Structure formats: C-alpha cells, structure tokens
Amino acid sequence: MAGPEPYLADPVDLAALLKKPATDVQLLAALRAASRRFRGQVRHPVSLVTDDTVFLDGTGKAVLHLPAAPVRRVTAVEVDGQALEGVKVRRQAGLLLHPAGCWPEWAEITVTYDHGLDPIPEDVAEVVVDQARVIYRTDPAIQQITTGTESVSFAATAAVGITEQWRAAVEAHRLNRGDDA
Structure with a gap:
C-alpha cells in the first residue's frame, strides 16, 4: 500500500505565515501534527492512497462500508478468498453493493x-495550515516543578482549540x- 502524504497542506503556505523556511523542522512537525489531527477526526487518510487492501467482516446486508472514500478504483474483491465479480461501487460514499443481494455474515x-x-x-x-500555525506557536514549557515539599508553577501552556x-x-x-450515538 502506498500510504498518504504526511501533510494535508503545502509547507510553503505555513512558512509564509510564520516567516520561516519551509524546511524548518518545528514548522514541519506542526504541519504533520495538524494533518494527523484532521485525519483522525475525519476517520480516513483524506489524501490519495493507492493499492490499499482492507479486510472487512460480512454484514448480512446488501451494502458494505469501506473505511475510506472517495473510492477512485476497486481492483479486487474477495469473499473468503474467492474473487467476486460485478460489485457495484458508490464512489463518493465508499459503499460496495453485493451483486447477488447480501454480503454473507x-x-x-x-x-x-x-x-x-x-x-x-x-x-x-x-x-490544517491554521491549526499548524497555532501548534507551532504553542509553548510546550514546563508548567510545574515539585521538589520535596516545595512546588513552583509557571504559566499554563495554551490549549490548541478549533x-x-x-x-x-x-x-x-x-x-x-x-x-456517533
């Protein structure tokens, strides 16, 4: 499987906002973190992935939900190791319709x-660029130090909201x- 690119935005766009080089390690780390956060919340890679193989359980229903969409191309479908032809695809929704009625449970x-x-x-x-900009500027400073019975607190790190x-x-x-229920 060729996996997704690490970034969902061009590092040059973030670099322009931060007035840093697009190769800045901290900038790239912030962009990677924002991309991961977005992918996690939408529950799929978003960017193009080719030759991805997934293993799903039959549902006893006519429709099978793929874990990512939109579907660009289906190259193979097997049921218990046997090739299945004639599967219909709802590309935008990432759905497969069994040609004979139902996917076997x-x-x-x-x-x-x-x-x-x-x-x-x-x-x-x-x-993603906006979120990466906030992540880049968030200070990962120490918030509290405790030694024995003495404790010193510093300003809390800003939370990265949406x-x-x-x-x-x-x-x-x-x-x-x-x-979601």
Missing part, C-alpha cells in the same frame, strides 16, 4: 482499492457519521 471480505483526494481540497489545506472553519471542514469530509 461471518465472511471475510478483502478489498483492494485506491481512495482519497488529489489534490487536497482548499478548505482542508486552509484549516475554529468554526475547522469544525465545518471536518464535518464536510468525515466518514461513518452513523456511529
């Missing part, structure tokens, strides 16, 4: 496919909304 379904976005949507890149733009981008790109 307790079956192991193996799917090899390409998924994700290339290029990364502008709304995603923008909020903006309304972040919330909207996450909601727009998140998968598997049905398991």
